[in-house]
């Protein structure tokens with residue numbers, strides 16, 4: 332059972348999520364698998380949601396909007412990283428290169444600020460040379476690693492995450508339709 336405070340927090344999360352989900356390119360992340368059976372879209376929503384929840388549980392005073400948006404966009408690279416002939420094959424190792432591609436796509440499709448940029452480009456630390464600069468980036472980098480391990484070993488990761496965030500069946504149907512429309 333959610334407390335009144337959790338309901339308000341989930342509403343805040345939903346508001347930022349729905350704003351980002353208006354972008355068709357963002358929804359295309361549903362085409363690509365991140366780990367196991369989990370799409371990049373679901374992975375990104377989960378990383379954003381749990382980063383936000385961790386910040387609330389630990390009572391960390393974070394920039395909520397930046398934390399959620401940066402996490403939603405941290406893997407916005409839009410290609411199948413498992414493919415042998417991926418578009419970035421000449422640019423280097425996916426683990427190091429994809430944060431830069433995600434940042435490029437994020438800048439192209441959204442107006443993002445310095446905290447969101449740092450979250451995206453440093454989320455693979457220590458693979459990236461420079462460490463995260465803000466606490467929001469540190470949270471996302473840690474939650475991303477935990478989510479990635481979970482997805483690798485779970486065949487049914489985050490089955491209920493949209494139920495948690497999006498409260499009514501009608502809203503879930505609208506989101507599911509929008510995702511299917513652009514895939």
Ligand SMILES: [Fe+2]
Nearest residue numbers: 405406429454
């Ligand atoms: Fe990533």
Ligand SMILES: [Fe+2]
Nearest residue numbers: 378405406475
């Ligand atoms: Fe990720």
